[in-house]
Amino acid sequence: MVSRARRIVLAVCATITLAAVMGITQAPAGAAAGKGTIAFLLSGPDLYYQYGLKGAEAAAAKLGYTVKVYSNPNISPSVELANVQNAIAAGAKAIDGYSVGLATETATIAAASRAGVPIFLMYGYSHAYINQKGVIGFEQVNLVPYGVPVGAYMKAHVKGQVAVITGQLGRGDAEGYRTGFLTGLGCTGNVTAGNPPLTCVGGAIKYVTTQTGHWLRPAAYTAMQNIIGQYPNLAGVYVENEDMAVGAHTALVAAHKDKQVTIVSCNGAPYGLVGVKAGWLKATDTDSPALEGLNSVRLIDAYLNHKISGGKLYYSYTAFVTKSNTSKAVPWTLFNSPALVNKYMSVPLLTAVANPPK
Amino acid sequence: MSGTESALKEAPQAPRKLLARARLRGVDVYGVWPVAVMVLIVVATSFRSDRYFTINNFENILSQIAPLGIVTMGQTVLLISAGLDLSVGYNIAFSSIVTGLLLEHGHPLLLAVAVGIAAATAVGFVNGVLAAQNRAHPFIITLGMSIFLFGLDTQLTGGAPVNDMKGLYTAFGGYLPSGLPFFGLPSVVIPFVVVLLLAFAFLRWTPLGRRAYAIGGNEEAAYLSGIPVKRTKIYLYTLMGLLVGVTGMVLAGQINEASFNLAQNFELESIACAVIGGTALFGGRGGAFRSLQGVALYGIVQNAIVFAGLSSNYQQMALGAIIIIAVMVTRAQR
Numbered sequence: 001m002v003s004r005a006r007r008i009v010l011a012v013c014a015t016i017t018l019a020a021v022m023g024i025t026q027a028p029a030g031a032a033a034g035k036g037t038i039a040f041l042l043s044g045p046d047l048y049y050q051y052g053l054k055g056a057e058a059a060a061a062k063l064g065y066t067v068k069v070y071s072n073p074n075i076s077p078s079v080e081l082a083n084v085q086n087a088i089a090a091g092a093k094a095i096d097g098y099s100v101g102l103a104t105e106t107a108t109i110a111a112a113s114r115a116g117v118p119i120f121l122m123y124g125y126s127h128a129y130i131n132q133k134g135v136i137g138f139e140q141v142n143l144v145p146y147g148v149p150v151g152a153y154m155k156a157h158v159k160g161q162v163a164v165i166t167g168q169l170g171r172g173d174a175e176g177y178r179t180g181f182l183t184g185l186g187c188t189g190n191v192t193a194g195n196p197p198l199t200c201v202g203g204a205i206k207y208v209t210t211q212t213g214h215w216l217r218p219a220a221y222t223a224m225q226n227i228i229g230q231y232p233n234l235a236g237v238y239v240e241n242e243d244m245a246v247g248a249h250t251a252l253v254a255a256h257k258d259k260q261v262t263i264v265s266c267n268g269a270p271y272g273l274v275g276v277k278a279g280w281l282k283a284t285d286t287d288s289p290a291l292e293g294l295n296s297v298r299l300i301d302a303y304l305n306h307k308i309s310g311g312k313l314y315y316s317y318t319a320f321v322t323k324s325n326t327s328k329a330v331p332w333t334l335f336n337s338p339a340l341v342n343k344y345m346s347v348p349l350l351t352a353v354a355n356p357p358k
Numbered sequence: 359m360s361g362t363e364s365a366l367k368e369a370p371q372a373p374r375k376l377l378a379r380a381r382l383r384g385v386d387v388y389g390v391w392p393v394a395v396m397v398l399i400v401v402a403t404s405f406r407s408d409r410y411f412t413i414n415n416f417e418n419i420l421s422q423i424a425p426l427g428i429v430t431m432g433q434t435v436l437l438i439s440a441g442l443d444l445s446v447g448y449n450i451a452f453s454s455i456v457t458g459l460l461l462e463h464g465h466p467l468l469l470a471v472a473v474g475i476a477a478a479t480a481v482g483f484v485n486g487v488l489a490a491q492n493r494a495h496p497f498i499i500t501l502g503m504s505i506f507l508f509g510l511d512t513q514l515t516g517g518a519p520v521n522d523m524k525g526l527y528t529a530f531g532g533y534l535p536s537g538l539p540f541f542g543l544p545s546v547v548i549p550f551v552v553v554l555l556l557a558f559a560f561l562r563w564t565p566l567g568r569r570a571y572a573i574g575g576n577e578e579a580a581y582l583s584g585i586p587v588k589r590t591k592i593y594l595y596t597l598m599g600l601l602v603g604v605t606g607m608v609l610a611g612q613i614n615e616a617s618f619n620l621a622q623n624f625e626l627e628s629i630a631c632a633v634i635g636g637t638a639l640f641g642g643r644g645g646a647f648r649s650l651q652g653v654a655l656y657g658i659v660q661n662a663i664v665f666a667g668l669s670s671n672y673q674q675m676a677l678g679a680i681i682i683i684a685v686m687v688t689r690a691q692r
Contacts (some may be wrong), residue, residue, distance in 0.1 A: 031497060045508075045512040045520050045618060046517055047516075048518040049517070050517040050518075051517075052514060061620050073509070073512070083636065149673045152389060169671075182431075191468050209667070210669075211664060211666070214621055217519070217613055217615050217619075217623075218609065218613050218615075218620060218621070219621075221612070222422050222660070223664075225418045225421070225422060226418065226661055226664035226665070227664065228416040228659075228666075229409060229410075229412070229414060229418050229661075229665070230407060230410075230664055231407055231409075232409065232414075236484070243519070246521065246612060246614075247615070250531065250612075250613055250614050253531070253532075254421075254531060254532055254533065254544070270518075271521045272518070274521075
């Protein structure tokens with residue numbers, strides 16, 4: 001039995017290896033495209049990053065570049081540095097994409113700068129990097145203001161206890177969203193630290209707890225279960241992305257509390273907009289990773305053609321939506337629509353933030 | 359003569375050995391320390407929050423530990439046989455994705471579930487063959503499988519989750535009827551209890567279960583005594599794959615999602631729970647109900663931190679500390 005099983009496993013392994021080799025040896029589509037290659041750092045397999053890549057590819061195809069993907073599925077700083085070195089060695093005209101974190105950016109930007117390869121990053125803005133040689137710029141949502149309209153919506157529609165389910169704290173984005181939400185909610189006290197409890201709207205709302213959902217749906221499910229157990233009269237919850245919002249909603253449905261608790265979120269993912277249309281997600285602040293990716297390549301092209309200078313911060317287009325205006329959200333899948341790609345390729349380039357915040 | 363008295367009579371032995379055999383009124387102190395810690399946490403948290411000690415909250419804890427509990431039973435069996443499986447997280451995701459994609463394309467629920475579980479079982483079989491045939495440690499073999507599955511999961515979904523598990527959500531997304539015999543428990547508890555009892559019976563009363571202990575205790579001796587070591591390993595890893603498939607169905611049904619990150623960290627959490635419960639990392643010792651203690655402690659700590667009003671960062675600190683204590687206790691036991 002063992003030898004037969006071994007033969008089966010060996011056959012499967014051989015087939016997979018053969019398929020992989022065939023994949024490697026096939027020339028990538030568009031390899032001979034004219035303006036050169038843009039290396040794209042893909043940190044992790046999350047849908048957000050995948051769609052950012054697809055947006056970049058859509059723009060690159062229009063502008064005559066090839067996008068070569070350097071993936072980093074385990075979000076490893078050392079892999080990122082190796083990817084940057086490999087991209088430089090392969091003759092990339094520019095580097096685009098997502099760094100795995102603020103600390104890693106130092107080495108990434110330094111390597112690109114040394115080689116004279118311009119680099120543009122989506123998210124991870126730090127004032128320390130903006131003026132370094134070869135940095136074209138950063139693009140991301142304006143973190144704190146992104147959370148404000150969601151908090152203002154909650155303030156207008158909810159009375160009582162409110163909770164927050166954050167992503168992973170420590171990178172700045174989760175904290176920034178929460179600060180914006182608490183500001184919009186009208187909380188008094190240290191909204192930047194975000195430590196509960198805080199009194200909001202003169203006592204009409206009380207911010208009672210923050211739990212992390214690690215950006216993941218299953219973790220948000222557990223967090224929501226625990227929060228609703230501790231605060232059975234909870235009136236509202238802000239969940240910092242829609243993947244987690246789906247998990248929180250599922251937990252509330254299981255606890256028969258979905259009619260009681262108002263959920264608001266951010267991102268504008270396809271399943272988030274489905275939730276807004278269905279009514280269980282009351283409001284969300286949206287941005288499109290595909291549009292961010294598309295804009296990143298447009299900005300790189302403008303830089304390479306000396307139409308813009310480097311060292312700038314750009315804020316992504318965002319749209320706060322409720323059930324009545326979901327069409328305001330730019331689709332995450334705009335790359336599937338040639339008409340939408342043409343539309344966003346022809347709008348004016350993003351304008352840089354005049355004085356990037358320190 | 360009580361166990362403590364008999365331990366004290368062995369005066370020449372080193373104090374550590376005495377402690378290792380210490381018994382309190384016939385109860386193995388080392389065996390029940392997770393229960394003692396759980397009681398402490400429950401009592402302490404009950405004082406901090408009047409909503410903690412409620413049926414509703416304990417139902418929540420049960421529903422939170424059930425999927426992890428199922429896979430921990432499989433991990434326990436493997437650990438007892440001196441194996442382990444680091445591919446469970448992405449194998450759970452794989453089985454859920456296979457089922458989710460089939461459901462999305464309109465295939466019947468039973469077929470989708472069967473194929474999903476079969477897919478995970480096949481992965482377990484391959485792990486078993488590789489672990490049995492190679493002298494490499496299963497750590498590296500299953501790590502390789504985990505990386506392979508991570509890529510496969512992402513390729514199958516493109517990073518996008520399957521958002522509607524249809525009949526699976528109906529089955530595992532809610533609660534059982536209130537009153538006898540289910541008392542309104544979360545429905546995910548049923549597969550967990552079934553797997554727990556089967557794992558207990560498997561380890562206690564089946565030849566394959568006894569072989570797992572023998573191989574974990576001393577593989578060479580087991581081989582020399584006529585146990586078909588390689589075949590047994592293949593069976594055990596395949597069984598693990600089956601349980602992973604079941605976990606995939608339960609978890610995907612509970613969360614109503616199939617995605618590559620559905621069961622992130624389950625591989626390490628399941629090993630941690632088994633070790634906390636007293637299953638030895640290097641084989642030969644452990645049991646289903648011991649691992650139940652580990653899973654329960656894990657869930658109770660996560661939940662209690664919320665009710666104690668502490669930051670969720672403390673969850674990680676507390677869980678890390680408990681794992682370290684568990685390893686120290688296990689070593690002292692030896």
